[in-house]
Amino acid sequence: xxxxxTNEGSVVRWTLIALAVGFLxxxxxxxxxxxxxxxxRRGLDAYLASFADADTQSAILLTLLIAAIAVPLNLxxxxxxxxxxxxxxxxxxxxxxxxxxLPFSVSPVVSGLVYVLLFGAKGLLGPTLSDWDFKIIFAVPxxxxxxxxxxxxxIARELIPLMQEQGTAEEEAALTLGASGxxxxxxxxxxxVRWALLYGVLLCNARAMGEFGAVSVVSGHIRxxxxxMPLHVEILYNEYNFVAAFAVASLLAGLALxxxxxxxxxxxRHGDGLAxxxxx
Amino acid sequence: xxxxxxxxxxxxxxxxxPLPGFGITFGFTLxxxxxxxxxxxxxxxxxxxxxxxxxxWRVATTPRVLAALETSFVISALASLVNAxxxxxxxxxxxxxxxxxxxxxxxxxxxxxxxxxxxxxxALAALYAxxxxxxxxxxxxxxxxxxxxxxxxxxLVFIGLPFVVRTVQPVLQDLDRExxxxxATLGASRRQTVFRIVxxxxxxxLLTGITLAFARAVGEYGSVIFIAGNMPFKxxxxxxxxxxKLEEYDYAGASAIATVMLVISFLALLCINLLQVLSRRRFxxx
Numbered sequence: 001x002x003x004x005x006t007n008e009g010s011v012v013r014w015t016l017i018a019l020a021v022g023f024l025x026x027x028x029x030x031x032x033x034x035x036x037x038x039x040x041r042r043g044l045d046a047y048l049a050s051f052a053d054a055d056t057q058s059a060i061l062l063t064l065l066i067a068a069i070a071v072p073l074n075l076x077x078x079x080x081x082x083x084x085x086x087x088x089x090x091x092x093x094x095x096x097x098x099x100x101x102l103p104f105s106v107s108p109v110v111s112g113l114v115y116v117l118l119f120g121a122k123g124l125l126g127p128t129l130s131d132w133d134f135k136i137i138f139a140v141p142x143x144x145x146x147x148x149x150x151x152x153x154x155i156a157r158e159l160i161p162l163m164q165e166q167g168t169a170e171e172e173a174a175l176t177l178g179a180s181g182x183x184x185x186x187x188x189x190x191x192x193v194r195w196a197l198l199y200g201v202l203l204c205n206a207r208a209m210g211e212f213g214a215v216s217v218v219s220g221h222i223r224x225x226x227x228x229m230p231l232h233v234e235i236l237y238n239e240y241n242f243v244a245a246f247a248v249a250s251l252l253a254g255l256a257l258x259x260x261x262x263x264x265x266x267x268x269r270h271g272d273g274l275a276x277x278x279x280x
Numbered sequence: 281x282x283x284x285x286x287x288x289x290x291x292x293x294x295x296x297x298p299l300p301g302f303g304i305t306f307g308f309t310l311x312x313x314x315x316x317x318x319x320x321x322x323x324x325x326x327x328x329x330x331x332x333x334x335x336x337w338r339v340a341t342t343p344r345v346l347a348a349l350e351t352s353f354v355i356s357a358l359a360s361l362v363n364a365x366x367x368x369x370x371x372x373x374x375x376x377x378x379x380x381x382x383x384x385x386x387x388x389x390x391x392x393x394x395x396x397x398x399x400x401x402x403a404l405a406a407l408y409a410x411x412x413x414x415x416x417x418x419x420x421x422x423x424x425x426x427x428x429x430x431x432x433x434x435x436l437v438f439i440g441l442p443f444v445v446r447t448v449q450p451v452l453q454d455l456d457r458e459x460x461x462x463x464a465t466l467g468a469s470r471r472q473t474v475f476r477i478v479x480x481x482x483x484x485x486l487l488t489g490i491t492l493a494f495a496r497a498v499g500e501y502g503s504v505i506f507i508a509g510n511m512p513f514k515x516x517x518x519x520x521x522x523x524x525k526l527e528e529y530d531y532a533g534a535s536a537i538a539t540v541m542l543v544i545s546f547l548a549l550l551c552i553n554l555l556q557v558l559s560r561r562r563f564x565x566x
Binding site for chain 1: 297298299300301302304305306308309310312313316317318319320321323324326327366369370372373374377379381383385386387388389390391392393394395396397398399400402403404406407412413414437438441450457460461464470473474495498499500501502506519520522523526529531534535538541542545549
């Protein structure tokens with residue numbers, strides 16, 4: 001195509017496409033390929049043997065457990081926050097929305113640090129906790145808290161803008177027709193936001209399973225007890241057990257790919273059911 | 281005073297909504313937000329205020345902390361500038377051109393959001409190590425990438441990449457092509473239209489993207505520590521120093537560094553927000 005008044009010439013066009021594709025291939029595709037190539041470097045048997053290790057298995061189980069606690073908690077929060085912010089007017093609303101987004105702008109390390117300052121041995125509530133013989137830091141509750149913190153806004157920020165766009169007319173109609181509040185929510189609101197909800201859960205889950213910095217600060221890295229998959233990757237890598245490290249990493253990379261595919265399908269097929277910012 | 285006048289005078293009383301459930305959902309939202317986010321962050325403020333300003337200053341100005349802060353902020357700034365350049369090109373190509381594989385590429389842009397940082401970290405370290413696929417191309421010339429500040433830069437470009445693309449892309453999509461046609465009709469060349477009409481319109485979004493990428497890069501930990509080498513005074517980032525202080529049970533030191541990081545990031549965000557307001561005023565809203 002020749003250069004026209006409103007289009008670039010084909011030389012410029014293909015140069016830009018080549019630059020973009022090259023940049024993305026170098027920075028996105030190559031690292032992803034590396035994960036699987038390194039995991040399979042010693043062949044399929046060595047790869048599979050990595051998962052026979054008891055510590056690896058307990059790391060996988062712990063990661064699943066953490067996500068199974070953190071995601072539903074933030075799901076309930078997301079729905080409550082979206083219902084109150086989107087369907088009602090009250091002073092200080094925009095402050096509340098900014099506060100909900102706050103965990104996104106805090107460094108993962110600091111997210112872990114704040115819980116250590118609160119519950120650690122020398123923390124604010126540390127002595128009280130040790131009197132009760134209850135451990136939060138260097139134990140599973142701390143990992144759950146840190147994970148909940150870093151994944152806090154994911155579901156709420158998908159629901160709030162969408163429910164604001166949708167307004168309250170349909171719910172008001174349902175109430176007028178005699179439906180109870182709960183029934184209105186379950187049969188009117190929930191179906192309207194289901195794709196956005198799924199979208200938020202998908203992203204929340206990916207971060208919950210993959211979080212490293214915050215969890216690393218509170219976990220104490222006790223093998224078989226407080227080691228999540230990302231932390232186990234670090235331990236194996238630092239022990240020069242590269243095949244096993246990349247094998248565990250390949251599971252997490254697989255999770256990332258599944259997340260991306262699910263997210264793209266939601267954007268392409270159900271774009272109308274997502275908040276405006278997510279429609280492509 | 282009549283009732284109507286009184287009503288219009290009273291400041292915005294919440295409009296009563298016929299929907300139920302405000303009390304319980306709002307109460308739960310506030311409680312959960314306070315317990316999970318606000319209370320723990322208050323613990324940091326409490327710890328830092330216990331040190332006093334000169335206590336924080338003393339920790340922050342030790343040579344090793346200063347070096348780490350400089351490394352974090354300077355390399356994050358460089359990485360977000362590189363992302364601004366390539367991110368704009370990627371956003372442009374994805375919205376304006378049609379070519380095979382475009383949709384897959386579009387979806388792939390979000391990979392740094394979805395890929396756990398530790399996985400990205402070890403993958404980048406393996407790639408850019410002297411015996412890695414990319415590292416070995418540079419090793420013969422004596423250029424080391426992994427385990428040097430250059431490695432930190434690579435990792436920060438990786439994790440900041442989606443921010444610029446995802447903030448510029450929607451603006452570019454909604455941009456009215458008629459403005460470009462008008463510019464062309466008035467005799468502008470394509471280059472003039474792009475550089476004087478299109479790019480200035482993108483500027484506020486671009487600044488937002490740079491800010492987000494920068495803020496993320498400054499706090500980033502997982503993807504950096506594997507490739508950085510973590511040599512004090514050379515390739516040590518500020519978040520790593522917080523972890524090191526915590527491992528020594530030096531809560532005060534860790535809080536001081538965290539506070540300084542938060543304050544500097546906050547100031548940087550404020551500056552860029554101001555720039556944004558100025559450029560919005562200059563080039564209209566976008």
